[in-house]
Amino acid sequence: MTLDVIPIHVANQPPGEPGLSGNAPPLLREVAEQVRRLLESGEPSAIDLSALPLTSADLDWLQEKLGAGEIAVTLQAGGESTLDETACPGVWWVTHRNEQGAVTSQFIEVAFVPELVKAHPEDVAIGLETLAFMISDHQGDAD
Amino acid sequence: MQGPLIDTLARQGVSRRTFLKYCATLASMMALPPAAGRAMAEAMAAARRPSVIWLPFQECTGCTESFTRSHSPTLEGMIFDMISLDYQETLMAAAGHQAEEARHTAMRDNAGKYLLIVDGSIPLGVDGAYSCIGGRSNVDLLQEAAAGAAAVIAVGTCAAYGGIPKANPNPTGAVSVSDIVKDKPIVNIPGCPPIPVVMTGVLAHYLTFGSLPELDDKGRPKAFFGETIHDRCYRRPFYDQGKFAKTFDDEGARRGWCLFELGCKGPVTYNACATVKWNGGTSWPVESGHGCLGCSEPDFWDAGGFYKALSVPADPLGFTAAAAMVGAGAGVAGGFANRAKKSTAKKTHEPVTLDDLEVPK
Amino acid sequence: MNELQLLTWARGPGLDIAVGIFVLGVLWRLIEIYTLGRKKDLAAPRRAAGASGLHTVFRRSLAPPGMLKRSPVSYIGGYTFHIGLAIIVFLGAPHILLISNLTGLSWPALPAQLIDLVAVVTMAAMLVMLFDRITKPAKRFLSTFEDWFTWTVTFLPVLTGWLAVQHLLLPYTTMLALHILSAEILLIVLPFTKLFHAFTLFGSRWYNGSANARKGVPV
Numbered sequence: 001m002t003l004d005v006i007p008i009h010v011a012n013q014p015p016g017e018p019g020l021s022g023n024a025p026p027l028l029r030e031v032a033e034q035v036r037r038l039l040e041s042g043e044p045s046a047i048d049l050s051a052l053p054l055t056s057a058d059l060d061w062l063q064e065k066l067g068a069g070e071i072a073v074t075l076q077a078g079g080e081s082t083l084d085e086t087a088c089p090g091v092w093w094v095t096h097r098n099e100q101g102a103v104t105s106q107f108i109e110v111a112f113v114p115e116l117v118k119a120h121p122e123d124v125a126i127g128l129e130t131l132a133f134m135i136s137d138h139q140g141d142a143d
Numbered sequence: 144m145q146g147p148l149i150d151t152l153a154r155q156g157v158s159r160r161t162f163l164k165y166c167a168t169l170a171s172m173m174a175l176p177p178a179a180g181r182a183m184a185e186a187m188a189a190a191r192r193p194s195v196i197w198l199p200f201q202e203c204t205g206c207t208e209s210f211t212r213s214h215s216p217t218l219e220g221m222i223f224d225m226i227s228l229d230y231q232e233t234l235m236a237a238a239g240h241q242a243e244e245a246r247h248t249a250m251r252d253n254a255g256k257y258l259l260i261v262d263g264s265i266p267l268g269v270d271g272a273y274s275c276i277g278g279r280s281n282v283d284l285l286q287e288a289a290a291g292a293a294a295v296i297a298v299g300t301c302a303a304y305g306g307i308p309k310a311n312p313n314p315t316g317a318v319s320v321s322d323i324v325k326d327k328p329i330v331n332i333p334g335c336p337p338i339p340v341v342m343t344g345v346l347a348h349y350l351t352f353g354s355l356p357e358l359d360d361k362g363r364p365k366a367f368f369g370e371t372i373h374d375r376c377y378r379r380p381f382y383d384q385g386k387f388a389k390t391f392d393d394e395g396a397r398r399g400w401c402l403f404e405l406g407c408k409g410p411v412t413y414n415a416c417a418t419v420k421w422n423g424g425t426s427w428p429v430e431s432g433h434g435c436l437g438c439s440e441p442d443f444w445d446a447g448g449f450y451k452a453l454s455v456p457a458d459p460l461g462f463t464a465a466a467a468m469v470g471a472g473a474g475v476a477g478g479f480a481n482r483a484k485k486s487t488a489k490k491t492h493e494p495v496t497l498d499d500l501e502v503p504k
Numbered sequence: 505m506n507e508l509q510l511l512t513w514a515r516g517p518g519l520d521i522a523v524g525i526f527v528l529g530v531l532w533r534l535i536e537i538y539t540l541g542r543k544k545d546l547a548a549p550r551r552a553a554g555a556s557g558l559h560t561v562f563r564r565s566l567a568p569p570g571m572l573k574r575s576p577v578s579y580i581g582g583y584t585f586h587i588g589l590a591i592i593v594f595l596g597a598p599h600i601l602l603i604s605n606l607t608g609l610s611w612p613a614l615p616a617q618l619i620d621l622v623a624v625v626t627m628a629a630m631l632v633m634l635f636d637r638i639t640k641p642a643k644r645f646l647s648t649f650e651d652w653f654t655w656t657v658t659f660l661p662v663l664t665g666w667l668a669v670q671h672l673l674l675p676y677t678t679m680l681a682l683h684i685l686s687a688e689i690l691l692i693v694l695p696f697t698k699l700f701h702a703f704t705l706f707g708s709r710w711y712n713g714s715a716n717a718r719k720g721v722p723v
Contacts, residue, residue, distance in 0.1 A: 045177070045178070046177035046178070047177065048170075048171050048176070048177045050171050075160060075164075077158050077160040077161040077164055078157070078158075078161035078164060078165065081164055096164050096167065096168055104168045105167060105168040105171040105172075107167070107171075107177055109177075115163070115181060116160055116163055116164065116167075120159050122159075123158075123159055361506075371676060373676075374671070382616065383615070383616045383617060384615055384616070385597050385613045385614065385615045385616060387597070403597075403598075404601055410676055410677075410680070411508060411511065411676060411677040411680065437508075440508050441506050441508055441509070442506070442508055442509055442512070443508070445512065446508055446511070446512045447512050447515055447516060452598070452601050452605075453511075453515075453598070453680065454598035454599070454601050454602050455515070455601055455602055455605035456515055456516065456519050456520070456602075456605060456606070457512050457515035457516035457519075458515075458516040458517070458520065460519070460520050460523055460524070460606070461520055462520050462521065462523070462524030463520075463523055463524055463527055465524070466523075466524035466525065466527045466528040467527045467528070467531055469528050470527055470528035470529065470530065470531030470532040470535075471531045471532075471535060473528070473531075473532040473535075473536075474531055474532045474533070474534065474535025474536045474539070475535060475539070477532065477535070477536035477539075478535060478536055478539030478540070481536065481539070481540055482539075482541075
């Protein structure tokens, strides 16, 4: 059963919606500063969106301003995560969800490639072992 | 079993990315900067699982329910994979002597290094006989376990402040952990029940930084107990506008106005419910239309009634009628005394004559 | 005793004691004053326009001609803080709730921000009055311990209430407890100090007015 079945009347809009709090525009400057730092020193950084007093309208406004880029990464790890490049290369909109699909945290990450996308050397080594195993297995089959 | 944590997790099918993602979310919930998430992940991946002994005393198991009955699998469930929970009566398979043996082994093998989690208050009445485990009183067990602990985490309002067992007239003589343990660092995680992520946060902090988080003067982690419910409440604007629900089913209640007049203790309650929320972020008491009970504050049970606003009398006034009688009596008595004085003055009144006014020779 | 226990004590036994002493003192003094009685005036009453108890009650609320110019601080400051106190006490939402809980009477409240502003203005007026009392030699000469004391017990509830709402200096719980305690001190000392003018003011004006009216003098 979904909520649509229950005839709910929303008597009042939650306060602050659909209004903008005015806290979103300064974030653009913050992002610009972080992009500059990335270019100069290669240092990646991030903004924790759930730690800021932003309304959902603010988040929509930000997401709309930053736009959509060429890459959209979907990660299946303990629930779905999306790491989407925005229209400004190097700026990524990262949303983590849990297994139930609820958003657990949201970040704007400024990096050439988000940390989470890169494979860890230890995991790569394990992958190599798996490959070696496959090759020997295949040779075994061929023999 | 005691290898780096990341290996343990890998064996359980938890990928590195899942772990990284988890750490990022955890850092966000603990109000740490995003970069801390990565630092946490690195530190935690290499960390050894600390031994944890969980002692339940005079309690209702609601705290354990809070941590274990959240949606599975969750962050909270995951953190239990990161510690070695060596003794927890409610959750462990072993019972009786086997269980006691597990506790003794953990205490012996990890002396001075294990974390002690306590839920429930400790009764001191009748030599602690009100609550015993395996024939030993709670206070005895606590003193023994605390002696070898690195730190004590008092989970729930009972362990932190005495809670409901300590409520007037406190028949069992219940006290809090900090009333007994004086020489170990104690973290209080009050709440009836406490918010699971607060406990997870404290454990993660300990795993990551090897220390306990910053505490306030009541021993609570500042990251979660730094602000009142009222200050973080989404209904706060209605309080400021003077819009209050007067009953639980009036127009104000339907419109989601402030619940101050219905006894909400949000203004004096420090907790994270308004931001972290409950049941996986679904809702929290005020959002569901009921005022805050103040369950994470000491002696909340005796704070003058859940449905009485903070600005109204905690108890019915008992002296007023008597005082009015005494006051009226004193007034009437004073009146009679004044009249008597006046009539005496009248009686003894002597007219002034010319002789009186003459200067005596 | 932690701050929540202090608050609960202030809201419970503390309030009970304070209201008890207040009611006792008010009844005692009012009854004693009004049973004093006065000698019968045997002279034939005279009449003059504008001379009556009621006239005096109103006339004394206004500054006599020229006085406003001579001591503006006393009149303007005095008016400001008296009206301010009345607004805060009778139109602040938590205070109305207290009154309605004790008496069953209730009326609409003013917005919290407005009460906040009034509190600031009231405190400013009271501070100016205090400064005036200290700096004016005549006023200082006439001031007794009671004057300084009653100023303090009147000022403290406003200050602590405002600090509590603004989350300044101390945690809200502690400040709220101090606010209630300071209001209780005010309740306790009110019947036994010059603050009792809150009850006797209009009665004594009426008395003076009507006594003089009988003599044909509007005062």
